Amino acid sequence: MEESGERYEAAGVKGISVWRQYLEGRNIAQAGERLRNHGLEIVSLVRGGFFPSTSAAQRQIAIDDNLKAVDEAAALGAEMIVLVCGADPGQSLTVSRKQIQEGIERVLPYAIANNVKLAIEPLHPMYADTRSAVNTLEQANDMAESIGSDFVGIAADVYHLWWDPHLEQEIKRCGANGNLLAFHICDWVSPTVDMLNDRGLMGEGCIPIQQIRGWVEEAGFRGFNEVEIFSDRHWAGDQDEFLQKIVASYKSC
Template structure:
């Protein structure tokens, strides 16, 4: 199963911890990489966050998140672009492998228009990211989020969105929670070879207790994390594997207990 040297703690899994607490937790549990969320970075300060990571000798697998390009007014869309520029600068300072994109959606914008806004937003953002040496990782989200969170919903669609750009500039972040259901998932993962910038492990609980905060720890649901990880490996991705779990019950559990379980399940099931 998965080597702990590939494990990255996505900070969302220990939502109540600060950057320093999450970094220190990784050190205690032998986790070599971390993915940081921007609101936590802002709480701690960008320079201080980078210092915490450097002092601990951790690798930053990603910064979460940029995107949210979709908005009903031109002024709002412009502000979203400017915020993405700031996100690029934060990812650069942290020397992150990629900046994760959750591209956005709006109940006020028809889905076809929203998808065009995403394409237009990337056309503005990618040249700046290229200048800064930051890779943009498009994360397709489960179709249940298409109305309010992301109009990018399949690997195939994400590859088409990335196609105008070089394979080392714009790639995909593959999260099992969002892709496991697709009957063509293994073929699509193979098609994504050369553009896979990240892989996320978690589980789909049945019944799903909450669409946003209802993810499970690997082994508590129905996703075959190991099979999907082998497929990603076969497509040439050998980088960090983030464990990203949005779950209120988990957040209410002491962080070290969470990390004990994460390490145990990761090494046994991923």
């Protein structure tokens, strides 16, 4: 995390989202302060969620872990937690979706008390078995509107949503209702050889990133365009070069 702070600053990057595992064993408040001293705004803590389970005990463990994430976000100085909502292949998507909403509503009072927002991230339908039963922006909009709190919104990631014929209208709806909290970019490469870790730099694939960014901006979003590239291919190379490629790819789109 310290290295990222230095390198991001040198590369002109102005924000960072922090994955929770990198906070383990660190003084969280000091870690946040150090990142801010590098000129970085801490956009979000990644990740909460994983609410559904056939086991009630497991659902309680998930809620407790999300409450802990609220503490971490508050200590770090992150405005929001991104929720990978979860799914359990042992039960229906309908039940998992109900448990997700219940889980968010259980965590919400504590999030409000700590001034931390919860961002539902709809995930690509190829993750519907275990990672998220919320698979379209329409579903995320429905859920956020049903909960109806200023502290619950949505993280929209082009990788998960680009194929959706209703994307433009749902982004418009999301912005109009004040629910568009985060925007993630990367690209879909062809062929994709791994379902998790084969994302591309912006421009390496077929996602119309500029068009979608246009919709997001028309919807009133003024936050960061967050680059999120899980890639065994790019991770295997020199990470300074990867950072330079990210910056160039970001500017080109």
